Amino acid sequence: MGKLKEKTVPQLEALLRELQTEYKGWQEKGLRLDMSRGKPNTDQLDLCQGMLDTVSSKLGAVSESGVDCRNYGLLEGIPEVRKLLADMLQVDQEEIIVGGNSSLNMMYDCMTRALLYGVYGSDKPWCKEPEIKFLCPVPGYDRHFAITQHFGFKMINVDMTAEGPDMDQVEEYIKDPSVKGIWCVPKYSNPTGVTYSNRVVRRFARLAPAAPDFRIFWDNAYTIHDLYDEGDTLLDLFALLKDQGKEDMAFIFGSTSKISFAGAGLAAVAASKRNIRFMTRQLTNQTISYDKISQLMHVRFFGNFQNMKAHMKKHAALLRPKFELVEDILEEELGSLDIARWTKPRGGYFISFQTTPGCAKRTVALCKEAGVTLTAAGAAFPYGIDPEDSNIRLAPSYPSLEELEQAARLFCLAVKMATVEYLLTTSI
Amino acid sequence: MGKLKEKTVPQLEALLRELQTEYKGWQEKGLRLDMSRGKPNTDQLDLCQGMLDTVSSKLGAVSESGVDCRNYGLLEGIPEVRKLLADMLQVDQEEIIVGGNSSLNMMYDCMTRALLYGVYGSDKPWCKEPEIKFLCPVPGYDRHFAITQHFGFKMINVDMTAEGPDMDQVEEYIKDPSVKGIWCVPKYSNPTGVTYSNRVVRRFARLAPAAPDFRIFWDNAYTIHDLYDEGDTLLDLFALLKDQGKEDMAFIFGSTSKISFAGAGLAAVAASKRNIRFMTRQLTNQTISYDKISQLMHVRFFGNFQNMKAHMKKHAALLRPKFELVEDILEEELGSLDIARWTKPRGGYFISFQTTPGCAKRTVALCKEAGVTLTAAGAAFPYGIDPEDSNIRLAPSYPSLEELEQAARLFCLAVKMATVEYLLTTSI
Numbered sequence: 001m002g003k004l005k006e007k008t009v010p011q012l013e014a015l016l017r018e019l020q021t022e023y024k025g026w027q028e029k030g031l032r033l034d035m036s037r038g039k040p041n042t043d044q045l046d047l048c049q050g051m052l053d054t055v056s057s058k059l060g061a062v063s064e065s066g067v068d069c070r071n072y073g074l075l076e077g078i079p080e081v082r083k084l085l086a087d088m089l090q091v092d093q094e095e096i097i098v099g100g101n102s103s104l105n106m107m108y109d110c111m112t113r114a115l116l117y118g119v120y121g122s123d124k125p126w127c128k129e130p131e132i133k134f135l136c137p138v139p140g141y142d143r144h145f146a147i148t149q150h151f152g153f154k155m156i157n158v159d160m161t162a163e164g165p166d167m168d169q170v171e172e173y174i175k176d177p178s179v180k181g182i183w184c185v186p187k188y189s190n191p192t193g194v195t196y197s198n199r200v201v202r203r204f205a206r207l208a209p210a211a212p213d214f215r216i217f218w219d220n221a222y223t224i225h226d227l228y229d230e231g232d233t234l235l236d237l238f239a240l241l242k243d244q245g246k247e248d249m250a251f252i253f254g255s256t257s258k259i260s261f262a263g264a265g266l267a268a269v270a271a272s273k274r275n276i277r278f279m280t281r282q283l284t285n286q287t288i289s290y291d292k293i294s295q296l297m298h299v300r301f302f303g304n305f306q307n308m309k310a311h312m313k314k315h316a317a318l319l320r321p322k323f324e325l326v327e328d329i330l331e332e333e334l335g336s337l338d339i340a341r342w343t344k345p346r347g348g349y350f351i352s353f354q355t356t357p358g359c360a361k362r363t364v365a366l367c368k369e370a371g372v373t374l375t376a377a378g379a380a381f382p383y384g385i386d387p388e389d390s391n392i393r394l395a396p397s398y399p400s401l402e403e404l405e406q407a408a409r410l411f412c413l414a415v416k417m418a419t420v421e422y423l424l425t426t427s428i
Numbered sequence: 429m430g431k432l433k434e435k436t437v438p439q440l441e442a443l444l445r446e447l448q449t450e451y452k453g454w455q456e457k458g459l460r461l462d463m464s465r466g467k468p469n470t471d472q473l474d475l476c477q478g479m480l481d482t483v484s485s486k487l488g489a490v491s492e493s494g495v496d497c498r499n500y501g502l503l504e505g506i507p508e509v510r511k512l513l514a515d516m517l518q519v520d521q522e523e524i525i526v527g528g529n530s531s532l533n534m535m536y537d538c539m540t541r542a543l544l545y546g547v548y549g550s551d552k553p554w555c556k557e558p559e560i561k562f563l564c565p566v567p568g569y570d571r572h573f574a575i576t577q578h579f580g581f582k583m584i585n586v587d588m589t590a591e592g593p594d595m596d597q598v599e600e601y602i603k604d605p606s607v608k609g610i611w612c613v614p615k616y617s618n619p620t621g622v623t624y625s626n627r628v629v630r631r632f633a634r635l636a637p638a639a640p641d642f643r644i645f646w647d648n649a650y651t652i653h654d655l656y657d658e659g660d661t662l663l664d665l666f667a668l669l670k671d672q673g674k675e676d677m678a679f680i681f682g683s684t685s686k687i688s689f690a691g692a693g694l695a696a697v698a699a700s701k702r703n704i705r706f707m708t709r710q711l712t713n714q715t716i717s718y719d720k721i722s723q724l725m726h727v728r729f730f731g732n733f734q735n736m737k738a739h740m741k742k743h744a745a746l747l748r749p750k751f752e753l754v755e756d757i758l759e760e761e762l763g764s765l766d767i768a769r770w771t772k773p774r775g776g777y778f779i780s781f782q783t784t785p786g787c788a789k790r791t792v793a794l795c796k797e798a799g800v801t802l803t804a805a806g807a808a809f810p811y812g813i814d815p816e817d818s819n820i821r822l823a824p825s826y827p828s829l830e831e832l833e834q835a836a837r838l839f840c841l842a843v844k845m846a847t848v849e850y851l852l853t854t855s856i
Contacts, residue, residue, distance in 0.1 A: 037500070045498040049485040052721075056484070057477040061689075072465070072475040096578075100528045105715040112540045116555065117578060125542065127555045143716075150713040151544060261489075261498040264721035285578040287533040288571075291719055293692035298749040 003338040004419060009427055016420045021415060026205060026390070026410050031371030033407045038190070038349030040315075046313045050389065054300035061293060069292035075283055076276075081266065081295040085306035089220060089254045090236055091270040097279065100290050100373050103267035109148050109215060110251055110269065113282050114180075114215070116152060120248055120278040121214040132304035135173055137165040139352060139380030139391045141190040144183040144219070144254040148382075155382035160189070163197035167204075176210035181215040187234045188222035191352040191380050191393035193345025195232035205240035216250045222314045222348040223254055227320045232346055233304070247272040256298060258315070258349065259308060266298050296360045319349075319367070320398040324349060326408045333412035339419045342394075351394040352380075359418040359424075360389045364416035372407045373396035431766040432847060437855055440848050447845045451798065452839050453828070459799030461835045467779030468690050468743075475742050476688045480730035486612040489721060490791050503711055509694065509723040515683045515733035517648060518664055519698040525707065528718050531695035535645060536575050538679055541710050542608075542643070543579060548676055548706040550641040551673045554608060554796035563601055563610035567780060567808030567819045569618040572611040572647070576810075583810035586610070588617070591625035595632075595679040602637035605741065609643040614663045616650035617820040618723040619780040621773025623660035633668035635677070646679045650776040652740045653683055654762035660774055666698070677702040684726060686743070686777065687736060701705050747777075750824040754779060754836045761840035767847045770822075779822040780808075786854075787840075788817045794842035800835045 005013070019387055055061055061069045065079045076082060077098030088340045099106050113119070115127040126132055133154045136145055140160070140198040155316050156173055159166040165184070184204075186196045196204075203214060218237060226232070241247040248271075256265035271279070302308045327344055330353075334340050342353040355363055360377035367374050378386040394411070396404055437441070483489055489497045493507045504510060506525030527534050541547070543555040554560055559596055561582045564573055568588070576583050584601055587594040593612070601607050612632075614624045624632075632644060646665060655662070669675040676699075684693035699707070711842045730736045755772055757779075762768050770781040783791055788805035795802050802823040806814040822839070 026619055039500050042496065042499075045489075045496065048498075049488075052483040052487070052489060053485050057481050059479060059480070060477075061473075066808050068470065068473065068691070070476075070687075070691050071470075071691045072467050074433055101719040102715040102717075108714045112544060115544055116540060142705070143713075150710070233438040257500075260498045261721065263498050263717055282578070285574045287530040287537045289530075291529040291692045291722055292563075293689065294722065304607045 002336065004423060005338060009424065012420050012424050012427075014020060016424065017148065017419065019417045019420065022413055023366070026370045026413065027374050029371070030215075031406060033371060033399050033403050033409065034373045035399060036375045036394050037374045038258070038395045038400070040258060041318065041398050041400070043318055044182055044205060044315055044397070047311065049302065051260060051297050051301040054297045055293060060297060061415065063296055067292065067334070068140055069296040072288050073226060075287070075289050076280060077268075077290065078292055078295050078299070079300040081338070084299060084302060084308070085254065085268040087368070088223060088308065089252055089268065089270045091252065092240060094273055095118045095276055096146070096270045097276060097283070098266055098290065098295060100267060101223065101257070101263070101265050101294065102217065103144055103257070105143070105255045106267050106269045107219065107253055109286070110217070110279075111147055113153065113279070117282055119213050119215060120275050121353065130177050133173075133176065133179045134172060135165075136382045137180060137182070137184065137189075138382070139191055139386070139393070140183060140184055141219070142375070142379040142426045145382045157382060160192050160194060162194060164189075164194060164197075167200055171203070171207065174207060174214065177210035179209065180211050180213065181217055183217050183219065185221055186221045186237070188225060188345055188348025189234060190222065190348065191350035191391075192351060193343045193348050193352060195347075198235045201235035201237050201352050202240060205244065216247060218250050218252045220252055220276060222258070224309050225258060225315070225349070226312065226347040227316050227323055228346050229313075248275055251275070251330060257279070260298060264294060264394065266295060284353045308322065319397060321401060322404055323351065324336035324403060325404055326394060326396045328411060329405065329408040333409070334415060337416070340415055349395060349397055351396065353392040353394055354390050355392065355415055356422060357388040359422050360386060360392050361375050362418035362421065363414045364412070366417055367411055370410055370414070372410050374411070418427065430764065432851060433766060437852065438599060439856065440852050440855075444845065444848045444852065445589075446645060447848065450841055451794070451845060454798045454841065457799070459834060459838065461799060461827050461831050462591050462801045462805045463823050463827060463835055464801045464822045465749070465826070468685070468686060469746070469828070471746055472743055472825070475739065476729065477702045479729040482725045483721060486731060489724060491724055491727065495720065497724040497852065500716050501714070502720065503717050504708060504719055507698075507722050507725040507728070512727060512730060512733060512736070513682065513694065513696040514698065516651060516736065517680055517696065517698045518679065520667060522701055523704055524543065524696050525704060525711070526694055526696045526718065528684070528695060528724060529691070529693050529722065531647070531649065531681045531685070532571055532733060534695050534697045535572070535647065535681055537714070538707075539575055539579065539643070545710055547641050548703050549645060550672070550843060557606065559606050561601075561604065561607045563593075563598060563607060564810045565610070566810070567619055567814070567821070568611060569613055569647070570803070570807040572645070573810045576611070585810060588620050588622060590622060592617075592622060592628035593624075595628055599631070599635065602639070602642060605638040607639065608639050609636065609645055611645050611647065613647050613649055614665070615660060616773055617650060617774025618649065618776065619778035619781060621771045621776050621778060623662055623775075626663045627664050629663035629809050630668060632665055633674070642677060646678050646680045648649060648680055648682045649688060651687070652737050653686060653743070653777070654740065654775040655744050655751055656774050657741075676703055687740065688726060688729070692722060694723060703708045706840065747825060749829060750832055752777065753829060753832055754822060757833065757836040757840060761837070762843060765844070765847075767845055768772075777823060777825055779824065781820040781822055782818050783818040783820065783843055783849050785818045786852060787843070787850050788820050790846035790849065791842045794845055796841055798838055798842070800838050802839070
């Protein structure tokens with residue numbers, strides 16, 4: 001097809017008519033596909049089907065350490081599960097609380113506690129501050145931004161580079177004491193797939209924010225979620241912070257939502273012993289204990305962290321062909337047109353796609369009208385506003401390979417249509 | 429022994445020496461018993477052991493309505509479980525959200541949402557109010573008061589009568605617009621065992637608080653937790669409120685913590701459709717969904733509410749002898765002394781004991797020093813302050829009958845000692 005921007009108006013008009021005809025064909029197929037969320041497919045959930053056999057009336061519900069998981073108690077989680085997830089997040093067993101099934105909920109809880117009570121080192125509850133600002137690397141995770149928007153924080157965009165957030169911007173913004181924290185997905189970042197470089201992590205560890213109770217919300221959601229045998233490596237922020245006695249600055253989150261069951265996994269928050277003590281005192285007002293049967297099922301199924309890591313290779317084997325299929329189709333359909341770029345992540349759940357500025361919303365709408373749901377354009381930005389209207393998040397995990405092929409082809413067609421429409425509008 | 433208050437000082441002194449000798453004997457036994465919390469015994473947990481067989485790799489994790497409980501989705505709970513718990517709380521399926529394993533956590537969440545966002549009908553978030561007051565029927569549930577204390581609410585004691593909170597006091601206090609709500613355990617109240625009378629519930633339904641966003645936190649924790657075939661009946665507050673179009677005024681809570689597993693049950697909040705819609709919009713910022721494997725296990729094990737109610741008779745058969753044993757020993761040891769009174773509840777988890785004013789703390793301390801842990805004296809009051817130092821909560825569920833007999837005997841001895849000491853001090 002050649003580079004679109006080099007085409008004349010009549011050429012573009014002819015092309016648009018072709019694309020519209022093709023699009024009508026797709027509309028008639030009546031597709032109903034969803035690439036909007038990082039939702040595991042059934043075959044991934046089946047990988048842990050054996051977990052459902054780990055508790056039974058015969059096997060009982062008493063853990064190896066003697067805890068009757070059916071009864072009250074152990075707010076921080078049973079010892080075995082704390083060990084398992086502490087190993088996953090590279091912290092000590094005393095530096096972790098294993099909560100319910102949702103790390104998002106644990107982040108939300110950390111935020112409500114900070115607002116209503118403050119964090120360790122706060123002068124006052126955050127809700128008593130005249131204004132709170134939060135740094136949001138963009139594009140980022142929409143549900144992070146939804147929390148801070150919900151609570152009325154002023155969200156500040158920080159550009160994502162190929163090695164993580166632009167640390168010049170971060171270092172500048174944290175001079176403002178009303179900046180209380182930053183959202184981070186440091187490994188296989190949602191949606192860019194970027195793993196923060198050593199240089200970036202070291203600069204995080206050296207941050208000296210004006211707010212004494214500044215917190216890095218380090219959502220290590222994809223810590224062992226490699227697509228390839230050779231995974232990215234992320235420097236251990238917590239260890240670096242400890243070296244400088246600054247370990248109170250990070251809240252680290254993780255979950256097994258994409259290791260065991262998205263709808264019944266385990267979530268955890270890890271932090272310094274001081275932070276954990278401070279949190280636990282507040283948590284005793286919130287609940288008596290989290291679901292320990294689920295904790296027991298995970299411990300019995302995985303046994304230890306090595307097994308859990310090995311288990312992730314099975315997920316990779318199912319996910320990798322999906323990512324590669326989408327990437328191949330994008331290359332085949334759009335590679336020569338010079339109208340878009342996209343990421344080729346080595347882990348995580350997303351491909352981040354950049355249309356020609358001004359074309360993302362239209363692309364998503366065209367997909368929608370032909371039966372393929374994508375994440376709303378702009379969703380990866382605070383307030384849902386992508387200043388360039390350019391970013392689209394693709395989530396290839398849920399559809400089957402056959403469905404994915406269709407969805408990806410339609411997506412490429414929609415990108416082309418939206419771009420040609422845009423070029424025609426702007427060239428008039 | 430005769431009424432203690434009629435004895436002379438030398439008689440009391442002689443008695444105290446006798447009691448002290450007996451007490452030494454108890455101390456030498458080295459007991460380690462716990463009557464502090466309403467914790468089910470292992471034999472109660474065993475009643476639901478079959479629940480652990482309801483999910484397995486063979487049975488899978490797809491609910492009858494076709495929900496794959498292993499995956500994301502259904503924030504309000506799977507339809508089957510909403511039906512089950514809606515029946516338990518006498519509401520419609522659309523009027524309930526089934527959350528994690530802790531109703532306390534759901535109350536805490538309702539409170540944080542109210543503070544940070546307001547409830548349906550609020551002018552502003554509660555944390556923006558200069559002062560918030562909350563009504564606390566006393567004696568009441570310590571963990572309720574811990575939440576409102578944690579958030580700095582001013583807690584106002586309301587006297588519990590034999591038919592529920594003193595509604596004259598409640599009706600007076602709610603004229604103050606800074607009074608935003610009231611804690612209630614309307615059936616087999618913690619710790620008094622009182623079920624609110626029809627008259628009291630009707631007065632609740634007629635309340636016209638000055639605060640437009642006043643909420644009754646109706647913690648129906650023991651709704652089907654009868655000890656006898658003939659259980660207490662509680663008038664349906666929600667239906668009465670609906671009759672007057674005032675159904676937004678109540679948040680109703682319940683859980684299966686003392687039906688299935690204390691450490692892995694299901695909790696729910698029920699409320700008007702407007703409240704539920706308002707809450708759900710906020711909840712989408714908090715989490716994606718709660719643990720649905722646990723929901724599925726409950727649905728498969730109980731099937732329907734009738735079975736759940738039938739199941740409660742098995743709990744009653746285990747609990748009733750424990751309550752009756754303690755009541756018999758109290759009567760035998762203290763009945764004639766005119767120094768104490770106690771409740772004989774027909775359901776729930778507690779016996780509420782009133783010592784001679786000024787003797788509760790000393791009684792609890794004496795028990796502790798001889799190896800029997802009771803709930804801290806004063807715990808059933810806001811700020812832990814029992815103005816009369818008289819109330820002690822006894823929780824007979826966890827110890828075995830043999831242990832309970834020992835604990836109850838020691839408790840009676842401690843009551844006698846504390847009372848004699850007190851009488852001697854005050855008669856000097």
